[in-house]
Amino acid sequence: MSTDAFAGDLYFGLAGLSVQQPLVFTRGISLQSTYAYMMEPVIMAFKPAEPGKPHSGPWKETQGLGSREITAQLHVPEAAGKDTNERFQIASTIIFLLRLWTDPQTTMPVASNVAFAEVPASKSGAAALIRFEDRRHFFSLQLIEGKRRPDSYSSGHRVLRSDPYLDAG
Secondary structure, eight states: OOGGGGSSOEEEEEESOOOSSOEEOGGGOEEEEEEEEEETTTEEEOSOOOTTSOOOSOEEEOSSOOOEEEEEEEEEOGGGSSSHHHHHHHHHHHHHHHHHHTOTTOEEEEEESSOTTTGGGSOTTTSOEEEOOOSOOOOOOSOSSOSSOOHHHHHHHHHHHHOTTOOOO
């Protein structure tokens, strides 16, 4: 697959993020709700499955393994960056900020040169779907030993307790 397919607008499929209404950022960058289900071995469906039934076609192939439910689309137009690499960096920065703002487990597992809603109707080979961010994010919030608080927590807790304007409990 040629990288020239990504010379124009880029669309990034996001998993683990629910978008109630479209958001428009600077440079024409937007975030909106969409649906795609990326299945193993390496295909995507573009309509939700009915309970107990498989996802219906049309399906498009991707590269990589794993399955993810794509629930949002980040659109980075060609004019937003000087080249493809810069547009990918913009998307990576936005996903980082979304993780801080919404949920650290939000991922960006797929990129496309076509809006996800338009992929099923696109001619074979016209939609370039590239899989990345295969690893799911996990954050342990429990102590490994579980016996005592780490020193940094204890120190911070003492500082909060000594400040009359803060109630640390």
